[in-house]
Amino acid sequence: MPARARLLVLLAAFVCAACGLVYELELVALGGYLLGDSVTQTSVVLSVMVFAMGLGSLLAKHFTRRAAVSFALVECALAVVGGLSVLLLYACWAWLGRYQVALIALTCLIGVLIGAEIPLLMTLIQRIRREEAGRAAADLFAADYVGALIGGLAFPFLLLPALGQADGALLTGAVNAVAGAAVVLWLFRDEPSPRARLLLWTGCGTVLAVLAVAGACTGAIERAARHALYGTTPRQAVQSRYGEIVLTGQARVPAQAGQPLRLYLSGRLAACGSDEYRYHEALVHPALAGVGDSRVLLLGGGDGLALREVLRHRKVTEVLVVTLDPAVPALARTDPALSALGEHSFADPRVRVVTADPLAWLREDSATERFDAVLADLPAPERASRSEYHAVEFYGLAAARLATAGRLAVPAPAGPGLWTVEAGLRAAGLFTVPFPVPGSGPACDPAGSGDAATVLLAARDLRPEPALAADAPPPRSFTAPELSAAATRLATGRPQPLPPPSTLLEPR
Structure with missing residues (x-):
């Protein structure tokens, strides 16, 4: 006993x-x-x-x-x-x-x-x-x-x-x-x-x-x-392994005035239906103004909104989307308002989706595919948990996927954090040019899609010139001259020397 x-x-x-x-x-x-x-x-x-x-x-x-x-x-x-x-x-x-x-x-x-x-x-x-x-x-x-x-x-x-x-x-x-x-x-x-x-x-x-x-x-x-948190009862709330996904606003398309669709990821505004196009146009269209641009790698972008802008370019023949949380693209496919906002981009036959962590996929994927444009539709670096997507190692792996004359576009926060991101891109051997995301309207947070207030355009061989491609409708939020002028103004505030870049071992 x-x-x-x-x-x-x-x-x-x-x-x-x-x-x-x-x-x-x-x-x-x-x-x-x-x-x-x-x-x-x-x-x-x-x-x-x-x-x-x-x-x-x-x-x-x-x-x-x-x-x-x-x-x-x-x-x-x-x-x-x-x-x-x-x-x-x-x-x-x-x-x-x-x-x-x-x-x-x-x-x-x-x-x-x-x-x-x-x-x-x-x-x-x-x-x-x-x-x-x-x-x-x-x-x-x-x-x-x-x-x-x-x-x-x-x-x-x-x-x-x-x-x-x-x-x-x-x-x-x-x-x-x-x-x-x-x-x-x-x-x-x-x-x-x-x-x-x-x-x-x-x-x-x-x-x-x-x-x-x-x-x-x-x-x-x-x-x-x-x-209490969102000011209204969420229309959709999905708990995935990576966080809570919440949709508010009207399910009807188009939404009534004053009730735009809002997408929250783990409590943070990720997209606002009345303003999100400003950020996604700034991320996508200048990057697809280079030579070729038929094959595009989209890292993140599970909501389908950046993908919508990519597919407006008639030269694009293939888009590979690498996104971590499968629940986000699943919601983008099934929710009527979010799907309509993304213009049903995931249904396009040119799109292929891989569920994986973007950094792990870049490191481990053995394919030798090269892309004319690589777009990092990932959270801007604010906290240590997000810094891996803005480390020198990540930029180096992403740049290795660029074809000749290919362009890389990444988001960056406004203020000093912008120059840390630019330092990381330059440490990865890239030439860079920053430009601001056009201001948002009154219905949403500044920068439209939440985190990013600036976009950095980068290339391996020479400094990319801010421009727009002729094979897509012109963006609603800016013109080519406005883009170039905004990039020039922003560059005047660049510190010399740049701050130290963020790395996986020393995140900043």
Whole structure:
């Protein structure tokens, strides 16, 4: 019997470790989805979590006399806090705007509770059968580490795709509560008094009921938060592996005045139907004014809007779209308003779509295809999580795909960040010319499609001249003389020397 009881305690350690790592990954993933800076979010969560676990281990020393009851209380608290953490953080992000403070507070509390588990479990193991401390610690930590492995694998491959962020955390909390109750109310049922046992049963049942009610209300909470965030009820909301995709505005085409279609990716405006053409015209048309321009590589662009501008060029015979999240082009194909805004560009037989990370595809694809134009319709560098698409290595790999006299176009932010991007392109051996995106109208954020306020045009052999091709309708937002004049004005502010470029090892 002692051997069986000991095995069950180790099983509880296994389950609790798996749940603890799921909570940790939930916090990291949600921070990356909502704030975009996955490097900072991961660093904050991991460092605060490890510190708090050490603090929790120290605090647990004061509760080892009643280790079973203390362990049950810790697991109930962890089930509530960890299970509700995603909904609480999402609500803070949508309504309060103090997400970082809430993230640190929840991470610290969860870490303290996780850190208290090991000392209490060690005490319970020794209570079953006293043995050498090193052997007992080895068994306990082995169960803990294997459980962490299972939890770490279950999160991205099972919980996240099957249940999503909120429901996955709630289910993990329920498992946590049941594991704690099983250890105390069955194996160590003699420690608590009958009154304490009744309270523990009641507490565990209450925790499970709270998690069940939260699970039933998840949809309503998400809808209310989205309404507060976007100012209206989203017409479409898709949770993909890479973030939340939201469409607002009219489904009718064309939309009524004052209600343009808006596309949000992880809470950020990615396209606004009344103004998006300004950015996409600036990204595409000058790049396709070179020689040839029959084959185009579009990195990103899953919404089909840059693709629409590419297909207006009659010389284009093939467009290869490499996009990370398959849910975005799927929505661009099926949503009537977004599909109409993109002029059903994905239905064009000239288009081929590859689902892959653009940087990984450039690095790993063994094909020797060359393109007359390479367009990086990717987020402008604002945070560390976006810097890989604006590193010297990325530009070098993209430039290697250019045919003779081919052109590369990339977005850049306004201000000093523009010159960091230009420094990266020049470090990759490219000649560059920057020009601003024409100003947007009152319905949308500046720069129309959200992030980019400038476009950099680059070529390998000589400085590309801002121009427009004759095989496409003229852009609505600028003319060739206006483009050239704007590029000249912007170049006068170029610092000498340029700032250091961003690299994968030293993102800037």
